[in-house]
Amino acid sequence: MSHFFDVFMVSYPIFLEGLKITLYLSAASLIMAFVIGLFFAILKISSIKPLQWIADGYIWLIRGTPLIVQIFVLYYGITEIILIDAFWAGAIGLAIHSGAYIAEIIRGSIQSIAKGQMEAGRSLGMTKLQTMRRIILPQAFRRAIPSLGNQFIIGIKDSSLVSFIGAQELFGVSSSLGSNSFDFLTFYSIAAVYYLVIVLVLSVVVNRIEKRLAKSD
Amino acid sequence: MANKLMVQVEQLNKSFGDLHVLRNVDLQVEESNVVVLIGASGSGKSTLLRCLNFLEIKDEGRIFLEGEQIEKETHNLNEIRQRVGMVFQHFNLFPHKTVLENVIEAPILVKKTPKKQAIDDGKALLDKVGLADKYHVYPSTLSGGQKQRVAIARSLAMKPEVMLFDEPTSALDPELVGEVLNTMKELADEGMTMVVVTHEMGFAREVGDWVVYMHDGKIVEYGRPEELFDQPKEQRTKEFLSSIL
Numbered sequence: 001m002s003h004f005f006d007v008f009m010v011s012y013p014i015f016l017e018g019l020k021i022t023l024y025l026s027a028a029s030l031i032m033a034f035v036i037g038l039f040f041a042i043l044k045i046s047s048i049k050p051l052q053w054i055a056d057g058y059i060w061l062i063r064g065t066p067l068i069v070q071i072f073v074l075y076y077g078i079t080e081i082i083l084i085d086a087f088w089a090g091a092i093g094l095a096i097h098s099g100a101y102i103a104e105i106i107r108g109s110i111q112s113i114a115k116g117q118m119e120a121g122r123s124l125g126m127t128k129l130q131t132m133r134r135i136i137l138p139q140a141f142r143r144a145i146p147s148l149g150n151q152f153i154i155g156i157k158d159s160s161l162v163s164f165i166g167a168q169e170l171f172g173v174s175s176s177l178g179s180n181s182f183d184f185l186t187f188y189s190i191a192a193v194y195y196l197v198i199v200l201v202l203s204v205v206v207n208r209i210e211k212r213l214a215k216s217d
Numbered sequence: 218m219a220n221k222l223m224v225q226v227e228q229l230n231k232s233f234g235d236l237h238v239l240r241n242v243d244l245q246v247e248e249s250n251v252v253v254l255i256g257a258s259g260s261g262k263s264t265l266l267r268c269l270n271f272l273e274i275k276d277e278g279r280i281f282l283e284g285e286q287i288e289k290e291t292h293n294l295n296e297i298r299q300r301v302g303m304v305f306q307h308f309n310l311f312p313h314k315t316v317l318e319n320v321i322e323a324p325i326l327v328k329k330t331p332k333k334q335a336i337d338d339g340k341a342l343l344d345k346v347g348l349a350d351k352y353h354v355y356p357s358t359l360s361g362g363q364k365q366r367v368a369i370a371r372s373l374a375m376k377p378e379v380m381l382f383d384e385p386t387s388a389l390d391p392e393l394v395g396e397v398l399n400t401m402k403e404l405a406d407e408g409m410t411m412v413v414v415t416h417e418m419g420f421a422r423e424v425g426d427w428v429v430y431m432h433d434g435k436i437v438e439y440g441r442p443e444e445l446f447d448q449p450k451e452q453r454t455k456e457f458l459s460s461i462l
Contacts, residue, residue, distance in 0.1 A: 119309060124299070
């Protein structure tokens with residue numbers, strides 16, 4: 001155990017670099033994923049059939065293939081056309097992936113808002129879009145927060161897969177350090193500790209938000 | 218003393234799939250009158266109400282508002298709905314907004330009323346319905362009767378020409394019905410034109426200028442409350458009244 005702490009203390013400057021990339025990667029991908037998810041959620045609940053089909057197709061494609069395949073296809077596909085670094089290829093891949101799940105979460109929470117809310121808005125002369133923006137979506141997001149938080153946690157852990165196209169995030173760093181020293185167990189265990197701390201912090205934040213918003217329900 | 222016609226419905230028909238909900242309905246509502254729609258559930262009275270503010274779109278027939286024929290092809294229905302207020306059975310307050318925010322939302326968003334003006338107007342309306350001490354609480358903390366009074370204030374904030382009430386007291390505990398009916402009665406006394414779907418026959422008799430009995434999507438009988446309740450002409454009306462009284 002003292003070996004673990006020794007290595008932890010010695011390696012932390014390198015791990016902090018990896019942690020930074022993991023956090024940037026997660027933040028960039030989850031922000032994009034949220035926009036993508038909201039977009040496809042709205043396509044899915046629209047009354048226009050072809051738009052629903054597009055959303056269904058996207059969700060089917062993403063849910064039906066492994067994330068690592070998506071990242072590889074995207075990375076080698078995009079670099080055929082334009083040169084893009086592993087970070088952004090990975091961030092976009094993660095965003096497209098999480099976006100499909102977030103779309104389903106948001107769609108479900110929008111549809112869980114009582115029909116009377118839309119009718120009340122419309123009866124006051126508000127347009128469908130106004131009612132969506134001011135009445136339905138704020139309530140839907142509140143309801144979606146626990147599931148979104150969960151999906152964000154999955155997204156952070158999934159960012160480790162971007163190391164396979166060369167990103168030096170937490171997992172990439174621990175792999176490199178491990179193969180230099182053959183002390184894989186220690187370095188992967190250290191990576192696990194960092195992931196646990198990130199997820200713990202995020203869980204606490206999500207819980208706080210949930211509690212604060214619960215007041216008005 | 219022919220009053221101005223606020224709402225006029227001619228030969229209205231509406232179906233949901235195979236279900237023919239409204240059959241050749243004619244209705245006229247004069248300014249400042251209270252018209253009460255009664256009938257068994259499924260008789261089409263709520264659908265008729267919802268057609269009047271275009272939450273449901275009629276299949277056939279004509280609807281006039283202040284003499285002007287309204288069609289979804291020629292009119293912006295969002296503008297029409299601003300003129301026709303609606304109060305729902307289940308209140309449909311916005312749970313993520315405070316009482317005052319519920320009331321000022323539409324005037325600010327739709328009518329572009331300056332915020333300060335909207336707040337002053339909103340507070341005045343809430344005072345009027347007896348909720349002066351509830352501006353900043355969330356709807357979940359209110360009783361059903363209070364919620365429905367907020368809903369009435371919210372609807373009035375758009376300064377509608379006609380108010381529609383869709384079973385406004387049916388979801389309330391019996392002891393809370395009175396406060397909502399009183400608010401509605403005050404509104405009627407001030408000259409608001411109202412169309413009310415209700416099972417409260419006392420209210421229909423006391424506040425209604427006209428009572429309409431509907432059955433199977435058709436208007437069976439139409440008359441002054443004392444005529445319709447005390448000397449119904451149609452057999453169906455008699456049966457309905459004896460079943461509920």
